[in-house]
Structures are given as structure tokens and as C-alpha cells.
Amino acid sequence: xxxxxxxxxxxxxxxxxxxxxxxxxxxxxxxxxxxxxxxxxxxxxxxxxxxxxxxxxxxxxxxxxxxxxxxxxxxxxxxxxxxxxxxxxxxxxxxxxxxxxxxxxxxxxxxxxxxxxxxxxxxxxxxxxxxxxxxxxxxxxxxxxxxxxxxxxxxxxxxxxxxxxxxxxxxxxxxxxxxxxxxxxxxxxxxxxxxxxxxxxxxxxxxxxxxxxxxxxxxxxxxxxxxxxxxxxxxxxxxxxxxxxxxxxxxxxxxxxxxxxxxxxxxxxxxxxxxxxxxxxxxxxxxxxxxxxxxxxxxxxxxxxxxxxxxxxxxxxxxxxxxxxxxxxxxxxxxxxxxxxxxxxxxxxxxxxxxxxxxxxxxx
Ligand code: GDP
Numbered sequence: 001x002x003x004x005x006x007x008x009x010x011x012x013x014x015x016x017x018x019x020x021x022x023x024x025x026x027x028x029x030x031x032x033x034x035x036x037x038x039x040x041x042x043x044x045x046x047x048x049x050x051x052x053x054x055x056x057x058x059x060x061x062x063x064x065x066x067x068x069x070x071x072x073x074x075x076x077x078x079x080x081x082x083x084x085x086x087x088x089x090x091x092x093x094x095x096x097x098x099x100x101x102x103x104x105x106x107x108x109x110x111x112x113x114x115x116x117x118x119x120x121x122x123x124x125x126x127x128x129x130x131x132x133x134x135x136x137x138x139x140x141x142x143x144x145x146x147x148x149x150x151x152x153x154x155x156x157x158x159x160x161x162x163x164x165x166x167x168x169x170x171x172x173x174x175x176x177x178x179x180x181x182x183x184x185x186x187x188x189x190x191x192x193x194x195x196x197x198x199x200x201x202x203x204x205x206x207x208x209x210x211x212x213x214x215x216x217x218x219x220x221x222x223x224x225x226x227x228x229x230x231x232x233x234x235x236x237x238x239x240x241x242x243x244x245x246x247x248x249x250x251x252x253x254x255x256x257x258x259x260x261x262x263x264x265x266x267x268x269x270x271x272x273x274x275x276x277x278x279x280x281x282x283x284x285x286x287x288x289x290x291x292x293x294x295x296x297x298x299x300x301x302x303x304x305x306x307x308x309x310x311x312x313x314x315x316x317x318x319x320x321x322x323x324x325x326x327x328x329x330x331x332x333x334x335x336x337x338x339x340x341x342x343x344x345x346x347x348x349x350x351x352x353x354x355x356x357x358x359x360x361x362x363x364x
Contacts, residue, residue, distance in 0.1 A: 001067060001068060001069050001096050001295075002068045002278050002280065002295065003041075003068070003069045003099075004070050004071070004097060004098065004099045004101055004203070004274040004278070005070075005073045005094055005097035005099070005101065006070055006071065006072050006101050006103055007094065008102055008104065009114075009127065009128065010074075010115055011113055011114060012104060012105035012124065013104050013107075013207040013239035013240075014072055014147065016240060016242075016243050017103060017205070017237070017239040017242060017243075018070060019246075020239060020242035021042055021044055021242075021246075021267055021270075022042045022044075023247060031161045037097075041069055041071050041076070041136075042069065042072075044067060044068060044069070045065040045066070046066045046271055046272065046275050046293065046295075047065075047264075047268040047271060047272060048065055048066065049283060050282075050284070050325060051063060051291055051293050053214040053286055053329060054286045054328060054329075054357065055291035056330070057332060058286045058334070059289060060290050060291035061288065061289055062288065062290040062292075064290055064291070064293070065292075065293050066282060066295045067295075068099075068271070068274065068275060068278070068295075073090060073093045073094060074090075085136075087128070091132075091197065093130065094197050094200075095197065099200055099201045099203060099277045100200050100202050100203070101204075101270075101274060102128060102202060102205065103207055104122075104124055104204060104223055105121060105124060105207065106207055106208045106209075106212075106216075106236075107119070107207060107208055107212075107240075108209065121222065121223050122222055122226055125226070129177060129198065132177070132198045133172050135197055136168070136198050137169070137172045138198055140165050140169050140172070141144055143165060143254065144162070144165055144166075147162040147165060148162060160176075160190060164187060164190055164191055164194060165194065168199070174299070175209075178194075178196040178198045179199050179202070181199075192258050201277045201279075202230065202232045202233075202277075203232060203233045203234065203274060204224075204227045204233070204234040205234075206235070207237060208238050209238065210240055212236075213236075213237070213238040213260055213276075214261035214262055216236040220236045222248060223236075224236075233273050233277050235266065235269050235270050235273050236266070240354055241260065244256070245257070245265050253265070280298065281296050281300065281352060281354045282294065282295060283294070283296060283305055283353075283354075283355070284358070285357070285359065294309065295308065299351060300352050301348065301351060302322075302346050302349075302350040302351075302352060302360075303317040304352075305320070305352045306360045306362065309360070312314070312362065313362050315362075316364055317361075318363060319361050320346045320347075320350065320359065321345060321346075321359040321360075321361075322343070322346045322350070322358050322359075323337045323338075323357045324356060327340070327356045
């Protein structure tokens with residue numbers, strides 16, 4: 001599955017946020033079980049309002065949302081790239097995630113120590129990112145010498161990789177994360193193979209005090225501005241409030257949200273933003289037994305989408321009966337959509353669109 005890592009300095013609210021994520025999902029209906037895979041890995045349902053609408057039309061017995069994982073990556077301190085604190089473990093954990101959510105402390109509380117004694121989310125972000133940049137620099141420098149040797153010997157792959165390594169170093173040596181490098185579609189695969197920590201997409205989570213949950217505060221504003229400059233996503237949330245919301249039943253939750261001036265729990269926004277950040281699409285399978293949301297990378301073909309359900313579906317793929325979400329809803333289901341000529345037969349080359357309702361035909 002797809003994984004989003006939660007990182008930040010100590011005492012910024014990472015565990016509070018992670019625990020809220022785990023509880024909210026657990027508090028949902030039986031179809032949305034939360035499972036803790038490891039103490040620090042949580043598997044959550046992706047909130048997807050379209051799924052329920054499809055299920056209602058098809059009278060599906062079960063509703064099964066798409067899922068993604070959040071990983072609470074503790075242990076970052078200044079010097080992590082040199083193995084300080086839980087440095088090495090910390091870096092290994094980040095290497096495994098698909099995107100990084102930086103939790104930034106935007107609340108004041110004299111009782112809770114801040115590692116540098118000052119609320120400054122941007123400075124905090126820079127401390128954390130600097131460690132990741134240093135780790136990338138070190139791993140690239142290590143590889144470079146070897147690649148140069150091979151490239152001089154006429155190894156074409158090594159030459160190509162070396163070119164990417166130099167591009168990444170160009171950014172890092174200028175104090176910029178590797179994600180700012182210009183990478184073409186063709187180079188993506190080799191680029192991802194470099195496994196750079198600072199090449200991953202990032203999300204800023206401004207953790208604000210309880211009174212600022214709806215509108216943010218002076219600190220979260222600065223975080224939003226910086227996110228815009230970085231081309232990153234940002235979400236303002238109060239981890240404290242979320243942990244309270246997570247313990248309420250639906251009715252109490254709705255009441256509390258209203259008093260707070262919120263439309264939905266901040267965690268829903270966080271999960272959805274994480275999902276978008278991973279460049280994912282949702283497609284649906286809908287029938288009387290179940291309505292289910294599936295996740296594919298943007299740009300996936302119909303056979304690749306089928307492969308998410310089962311590898312046999314991909315191997316034996318013949319075609320996909322496809323109805324656009326809007327047609328399914330407007331026309332009132334599969335049969336009426338078919339009669340209106342809105343059920344398309346798509347082949348191997350078809351690029352799945354977000355919201356497609358699909359039914360795969362395959363050989364076994
Ligand atoms: P971590 O070290 O980043 O995992 O931080 P924790 O989640 O353990 O939080 C550190 C302390 O800050 C705890 O005492 C939390 O209750 C408190 N805290 C976390 N989020 C908030 C918040 O939004 N508002 C306030 N006032 N306190 C918070």
C-alpha cells in the first residue's frame with residue numbers, strides 16, 4: 001500500500017496526531033477497521049464521499065474504502081544524519097515512505113518544552129529538512145566516485161545515473177531539496193531508484209492550538225506561505241482537538257464540530273491531502289455484493305488497475321467495461337448507463353480516469 005511518514009522535532013504533536021488517526025478509524029463502522037501493523041504504522045480508510053453514493057444506487061451490501069498507511073517516525077534530532085539520537089533508524093524509516101508529512105508546532109504552551117525554546121515552525125522545518133539533505137548529500141557523494149569510474153569505462157547506465165546524481169547534487173549543494181530538480185518523465189524511474197529522502201513529495205501539517213482549529217493562527221499562516229513557495233501541500237489541524245474528536249460517537253462529533261466551526265474532522269482533510277500528494281487516482285468496482293474504492297497511480301492503464309485487485313486480472317486482461325462516475329450517478333446505475341450508451345469497452349491502452357466505475361473481463 002501507499003505510505004505517508006509523519007516526521008518532526010520532538011514535542012510538536014506527532015504522537016497525538018498519530019493516535020488520533022488510529023482512534024478515528026477504529027471508531028468508524030466495522031467496515032473501516034483500523035489496524036496497527038506495527039506500533040508506529042497505522043492503516044486508515046481514505047474518506048471518499050463518492051463511494052457511498054455509488055453503493056446507495058447499487059444497493060451494495062458492503063462498502064469498502066481505499067486505504068493508506070501513516071507511519072509515526074520518531075527520533076529526529078539535530079545531527080540525525082550523523083547518527084545522533086535514533087538517526088540511522090530514522091533515516092531508514094523515511095526511505096520506505098512514499099511521501100513525508102512534516103508536523104510543525106504552531107501552538108504555544110509554556111508547559112511543553114520546545115527543543116529550541118521558541119515557536120518557529122519554519123526554523124523547525126529547516127532543521128528537519130537539513131538533516132535529510134545532509135543524508136542525501138552523503139549517500140550521493142558515496143555513489144558518485146564509483147559511478148564515475150564505471151562511466152569512464154563506457155558503462156552507459158552508469159553514465160545516465162551519474163548525470164542524475166550530479167543534478168541532485170546541484171540542488172543539494174545549493175541548499176535545496178532534491179525534489180526541486182527538473183526530471184523528465186523518461187528519467188523518473190532511474191530518479192526514483194536513487195531513493196533520495198528529499199525527492200519525496202512533502203506536506204506541511206501546521207499543528208495549532210485548540211482555539212485556532214478552524215481559522216489557523218499567525219504561525220500556520222507562515223507555514224501556508226512557505227508551503228506555497230515549496231510547491232508543497234499544507235493542512236492546518238489541532239492535534240489536541242482531533243484526539244478529542246476521535247473519541248466521540250458520530251452525533252457528539254457532529255455537535256462538537258459545529259461548535260468549533262468545522263465541516264469535518266481535520267484528519268479527513270489530512271488523509272485526503274496525503275492521498276492527493278501521492279499522485280493517486282481512485283476507481284470503483286460496484287455491485288450488489290460490495291462497492292469498493294481502489295487506488296492506482298495517476299497514469300495507470302486499465303490492466304495495471306486490474307492488477308491492483310489481482311495479478312491474474314492483469315495477466316489475463318481482455319477489456320474493462322467502464323462507466324464514468326458522473327454518468328453512473330446521473331443515469332442511476334449500471335443498467336441505465338448501459339442503455340444510454342455510456343458503458344464503454346476499454347482495452348489495454350486505456351488510461352484510467354479518476355472516478356471510473358470498472359468491471360474487468362479477463363482470461364484465467
Ligand atoms: P511528539 O513528540 O511530536 O510525538 O509530541 P506529542 O504528540 O507527544 O505532544 C507533545 C505534547 O504536546 C503533549 O503533551 C501533547 O498533549 C501536546 N500537544 C500536542 N498537540 C497539541 C495541541 O494542538 N495543542 C496543545 N496545547 N498541546 C498539544
